[in-house]
Amino acid sequence: xxxxxxxxxxxxxxxxxxxxxxxxxxxxxxxxxxxxxxxxxxxxxxxxxxxxxxxxxxxxxxxxxxxxxxxxxxxxxxxxxxxxxxxxxxxxxxxxxxxxxxxxxxxxxxxxxxxxxxxxxxxxxxxxxxxxxxxxxxxxxxxxxxxxxxxxxxxxxxxxxxxxxxxxxxxxxxxxxxxxxxxxxxxxxxxxxxxxxxxxxxxxxxxxxxxxxxxxxxxxxxxxxxxxxxxxxxxxxxxxxxxxxxxxxxxxxxxxxxxxxxxxxxxxxxxxxxxxxxxxxxxxxxxxxxxxxxxxxxxxxxxxxxxxxxxxxxxxxxxxxxxxxxxxxxxxxxxxxxxxxxxxxxxxxxxxxxxxxxxxxxxxxxxxxxxxxxxxxxxxxxxxxxxxxxxxxxxxxxxxxxxxxxxxxxxxxxxxxxxxxxxxxxxxxxxxxxxxxxxxxxxxxxxxxxxxxxxxxxxxxxxxxxxxxxxxxxxxxxxxxxxxxxxxxxxxxxxx
Amino acid sequence: xxxxxxxxxxxxxxxxxxxxxxxxxxxxxxxxxxxxxxxxxxxxxxxxxxxxxxxxxxxxxxxxxxxxxxxxxxxxxxxxxxxxxxxxxxxxxxxxxxxxxxxxxxxxxxxxxxxxxxxxxxxxxxxxxxxxxxxxxxxxxxxxxxxxxxxxxxxxxxxxxxxxxxxxxxxxxxxxxxxxxxxxxxxxxxxxxxxxxxxxxxxxxxxxxxxxxxxxxxxxxxxxxxxxxxxxxxxxxxxxxxxxxxxxxxxxxxxxxxxxxxxxxxxxxxxxxxxxxxxxxxxxxxxxxxxxxxxxxxxxxxxxxxxxxxxxxxxxxxxxxxxxxxxxxxxxxxxxxxxxxxxxxxxxxxxxxxxxxxxxxxxxxxxxxxxxxxxxxxxxxxxxxxxxxxxxxxxxxxxxxxxxxxxxxxxxxxxxxxxxxxxxxxxxxxxxxxxxxxxxxxxxxxxxxxxxxxxxxxxxxxxxxxxxxxxxxxxxxxxxxxxxxx
Numbered sequence: 001x002x003x004x005x006x007x008x009x010x011x012x013x014x015x016x017x018x019x020x021x022x023x024x025x026x027x028x029x030x031x032x033x034x035x036x037x038x039x040x041x042x043x044x045x046x047x048x049x050x051x052x053x054x055x056x057x058x059x060x061x062x063x064x065x066x067x068x069x070x071x072x073x074x075x076x077x078x079x080x081x082x083x084x085x086x087x088x089x090x091x092x093x094x095x096x097x098x099x100x101x102x103x104x105x106x107x108x109x110x111x112x113x114x115x116x117x118x119x120x121x122x123x124x125x126x127x128x129x130x131x132x133x134x135x136x137x138x139x140x141x142x143x144x145x146x147x148x149x150x151x152x153x154x155x156x157x158x159x160x161x162x163x164x165x166x167x168x169x170x171x172x173x174x175x176x177x178x179x180x181x182x183x184x185x186x187x188x189x190x191x192x193x194x195x196x197x198x199x200x201x202x203x204x205x206x207x208x209x210x211x212x213x214x215x216x217x218x219x220x221x222x223x224x225x226x227x228x229x230x231x232x233x234x235x236x237x238x239x240x241x242x243x244x245x246x247x248x249x250x251x252x253x254x255x256x257x258x259x260x261x262x263x264x265x266x267x268x269x270x271x272x273x274x275x276x277x278x279x280x281x282x283x284x285x286x287x288x289x290x291x292x293x294x295x296x297x298x299x300x301x302x303x304x305x306x307x308x309x310x311x312x313x314x315x316x317x318x319x320x321x322x323x324x325x326x327x328x329x330x331x332x333x334x335x336x337x338x339x340x341x342x343x344x345x346x347x348x349x350x351x352x353x354x355x356x357x358x359x360x361x362x363x364x365x366x367x368x369x370x371x372x373x374x375x376x377x378x379x380x381x382x383x384x385x386x387x388x389x390x391x392x393x394x395x396x397x398x399x400x401x402x403x404x405x406x407x408x409x410x411x412x413x414x415x416x417x418x419x420x421x422x423x424x425x426x427x428x429x430x431x432x433x434x435x436x437x438x439x440x441x442x443x444x445x446x447x448x449x450x451x452x453x454x455x456x457x458x459x460x461x462x463x464x465x466x467x468x469x470x471x472x473x474x475x476x477x478x479x480x481x482x483x484x485x486x487x488x489x490x491x492x493x494x495x496x
Numbered sequence: 497x498x499x500x501x502x503x504x505x506x507x508x509x510x511x512x513x514x515x516x517x518x519x520x521x522x523x524x525x526x527x528x529x530x531x532x533x534x535x536x537x538x539x540x541x542x543x544x545x546x547x548x549x550x551x552x553x554x555x556x557x558x559x560x561x562x563x564x565x566x567x568x569x570x571x572x573x574x575x576x577x578x579x580x581x582x583x584x585x586x587x588x589x590x591x592x593x594x595x596x597x598x599x600x601x602x603x604x605x606x607x608x609x610x611x612x613x614x615x616x617x618x619x620x621x622x623x624x625x626x627x628x629x630x631x632x633x634x635x636x637x638x639x640x641x642x643x644x645x646x647x648x649x650x651x652x653x654x655x656x657x658x659x660x661x662x663x664x665x666x667x668x669x670x671x672x673x674x675x676x677x678x679x680x681x682x683x684x685x686x687x688x689x690x691x692x693x694x695x696x697x698x699x700x701x702x703x704x705x706x707x708x709x710x711x712x713x714x715x716x717x718x719x720x721x722x723x724x725x726x727x728x729x730x731x732x733x734x735x736x737x738x739x740x741x742x743x744x745x746x747x748x749x750x751x752x753x754x755x756x757x758x759x760x761x762x763x764x765x766x767x768x769x770x771x772x773x774x775x776x777x778x779x780x781x782x783x784x785x786x787x788x789x790x791x792x793x794x795x796x797x798x799x800x801x802x803x804x805x806x807x808x809x810x811x812x813x814x815x816x817x818x819x820x821x822x823x824x825x826x827x828x829x830x831x832x833x834x835x836x837x838x839x840x841x842x843x844x845x846x847x848x849x850x851x852x853x854x855x856x857x858x859x860x861x862x863x864x865x866x867x868x869x870x871x872x873x874x875x876x877x878x879x880x881x882x883x884x885x886x887x888x889x890x891x892x893x894x895x896x897x898x899x900x901x902x903x904x905x906x907x908x909x910x911x912x913x914x915x916x917x918x919x920x921x922x923x924x925x926x927x928x929x930x931x932x933x934x935x936x937x938x939x940x941x942x943x944x945x946x947x948x949x950x951x952x953x954x955x956x957x958x959x960x961x962x963x964x965x966x967x968x969x970x971x972x973x974x975x976x977x978x979x980x981x982x
Contacts, residue, residue, distance in 0.1 A: 064970075065969075065970065066881070066969050066970045066973065067970060068815075068818065068970055068973045068974070068977070069815070069884070069885055069888060069973070130875075130884065133875065134875035134876050134880075137874055137875050137880075138874075138875060138876070141869065141874060145921065148918065148921055148922075149921060157918055157922065160918075161914055161918065164910070164914060165907075165910055165911065165914075168872075168907065168910055169907045169910075172903045172906055172907055173903070175884070175887070175903070176887075176899065176900065176903050179884070179887050179888050179891050179899065180891070180896075182888055183888065183891045183892050188888075188892075
């Protein structure tokens with residue numbers, strides 16, 4: 001069942017490419033596939049809640065692949081991965097809806113996104129380091145072609161290349177770390193479950209920190225955190241709206257997911273020793289992302305930099321998990337980090353799709369070229385405002401639950417860090433309010449084009465994402481029910 | 497060591513030899529327009545050799561008084577070399593067909609393949625010397641096959657290097673013979689440990705020199721770019737793929753007879769591996785000619801391959817040998833795939849000429865992406881699993897710093913491979929139209945002559961192989977599960 005979920009999009013993509021179906025059929029096939037994956041992941045979520053304890057993997061499948069080097073096709077889901085699988089399905093479906101009117105080579109576009117969806121689902125389900133790496137790397141290749149092929153702006157190929165070089169470099173550092181884990185394990189294996197049961201580098205001297213450094217470097221570039229974030233703004237600026245939504249909503253989570261799936265449980269001793277580094281990098285990302293976003297006139301770059309800020313919170317929460325202190329508080333911080341992954345995915349995907357609307361209507365992301373859009377485009381204004389409030393962490397939205405838990409949980413173990421990071425919330429609140437002010441209020445700019453409001457297609461793509469964010473904000477238990485036990489289990493693993 | 501010889505055990509090599517003779521005779525007696533029959537003979541011989549090699553397996557027996565072993569390394573060479581040579585025949589069909597020296601091409605490919613397999617299987621220094629000559633001399637002719645000034649220059653450079661390093665190698669063989677009183681690997685392994693280290697080092701390094709020339713590794717790599725650029729595309733593909741297979745397997749086998757404590761050959765090879773991958777990469781950065789780019793890329797790839805030789809060990813089921821075989825097979829497919837794309841587009845000669853390839857021929861663009869990303873080592877291609885196993889074996893052998901250098905080099909190599917992929921997927925400039933003009937082979941609307949179809953088929957086959965080897969990696973790794981024998 002899990003393999004079906006993972007490979008269904010790729011299979012549809014292959015059919016689309018080989019069968020040369022008409023463009024409209026291809027786009028609708030993409031959408032239908034997306035809806036099926038949503039159904040499948042929700043079904044798996046419900047089934048997992050009945051009958052699986054924390055730390056147990058549901059829907060596990062293991063097939064020998066390269067037994068000679070201890071690697072197998074091993075997949076399974078738990079409380080860490082289920083929310084991300086569902087998020088993947090939802091965001092890809094939203095981009096499918098949004099792209100229903102794509103005109104430039106729609107068939108290849110749909111196939112590319114479906115293939116990307118398979119790689120994303122694969123990363124979040126992988127229980128073998130090599131399987132994880134294969135999907136991780138393929139997602140980079142897929143996104144390269146999205147940006148280079150369907151991006152806009154004169155520098156899109158340069159941005160795509162920058163993205164590729166950066167994240168591929170990261171993935172190779174990651175691979176080195178994986179090989180280090182493999183070499184240190186006895187018997188040699190790449191199996192995540194086995195490695196987590198017997199962390200291979202415990203009490204190993206210098207090798208452990210080096211392996212953690214390699215893995216952390218790879219994941220930090222993908223996440224991205226300061227100072228490895230410089231690929232992100234150009235990639236986002238030049239990617240198509242749907243590409244940005246997937247890149248920020250899903251691909252960035254591969255980095256943070258790697259921390260909770262691999263770095264923390266497989267290298268617990270090293271994580272505890274160097275937790276303060278991750279806390280520091282997290283806080284730096286929070287502040288830097290917010291401050292730079294404040295200086296942006298380009299709406300899309302602004303959202304991109306708030307991603308750096310939001311990813312910083314996740315790292316702060318995860319770093320706090322490795323510090324000494326009340327286990328319950330640290331578990332709350334990790335829960336917040338996991339919720340933030342989902343929340344940021346939903347909200348940022350919505351914001352990027354809205355930015356796509358902005359470009360579609362006005363031909364630019366430049367905030368200084370718009371004004372008083374609330375008049376001609378009330379629905380656009382309403383949704384953008386809602387998304388911005390969700391992103392800045394207003395109560396009632398998922399972002400509040402996430403950031404509140406991260407800050408509350410890390411306040412005990414990392415008091416100064418949490419206090420400084422709280423400033424980030426003020427900054428993001430300010431920058432979003434200012435952006436909304438510039439876009440929707442005041443007077444129209446000279447030469448501003450007539451701005452049509454959101455179409456039904458755009459509404460159906462963006463609306464559900466924000467509705468889900470509200471749902472999590474109002475009924476957090478729907479998400480916490482699966483996330484909290486997983487966070488408790490993770491704290492126990494890191495505490496070994 | 498068995499005294500009685502079973503000729504059937506030597507069948508894969510004999511088939512190649514007979515094939516070469518028959519192809520030569522065919523080429524001499526049939527008329528010019530029917531010369532393709534020599535190519536057909538060569539293809540049949542290669543296929544026959546492949547089948548015979550596959551059925552023979554790795555029996556572990558030795559032939560001809562212990563001078564030739566049929567073990568994991570030979571088995572691998574018997575599979576990879578004919579398969580690669582077949583693909584070379586396919587991808588060069590467009591250029592070779594109709595040429596005055598059509599049959600010569602086929603004969604040279606067969607003889608060089610035979611020499612390469614012998615190189616991989618030699619367990620006696622004298623046979624190694626003979627195999628070196630048999631593997632090298634056809635290559636000189638192949639490099640200059642087109643008889644144009646560029647080809648002549650490349651062939652001359654290859655020839656001078658090959659002859660010089662051949663002599664150095666023979667000198668080394670003589671020294672080792674003097675030290676051990678025998679040229680058989682079994683005797684060398686027993687008697688070399690007591691030899692004077694200085695003489696032993698001289699002999700070993702001299703033999704390395706010859707084999708590194710065949711592999712195209714630093715510091716004896718200078719012939720590679722000129723030969724590849726000057727030669728026809730098919731010959732270039734052959735030069736950068738097939739000799740490596742024999743050279744690296746021979747090197748792997750040879751280092752095992754060297755005593756570990758007397759000379760630090762592992763460190764020497766580790767440094768050469770690091771130098772090869774680094775210098776090859778640095779030189780590849782600036783290249784605008786795809787053939788030259790692939791020539792430097794191949795120099796850097798030898799560096800990764802040499803890493804496993806550094807940690808060579810004779811144990812059955814040894815990870816280094818399995819990793820070497822997997823990497824060789826995967827590299828052969830990926831490298832031939834890239835050359836096949838060049839062969840399918842005879843006109844353009846710079847990277848920017850590939851602009852718009854994805855529009856004109858999605859199949860070729862697909863092969864290009866798969867091949868180049870495979871050369872980088874992107875999953876799920878074969879080179880990824882090859883690199884993974886190579887890195888793991890090298891790290892496990894205690895050479896973690898070499899693995900780190902290799903990873904850094906892999907990152908650097910990304911840049912120049914992407915320089916070729918990026919234009920292929922760029923939209924063609926509407927003002928000037930597609931750079932290569934409308935007559936691109938592989939575009940579906942055009943009726944193609946069979947040689948062109950052959951080239952496309954070879955390209956697509958190699959692309960599929962590059963992917964497939966990654967997925968069935970375990971089967972390839974199994975080949976390396978038998979021990980090295982002598």
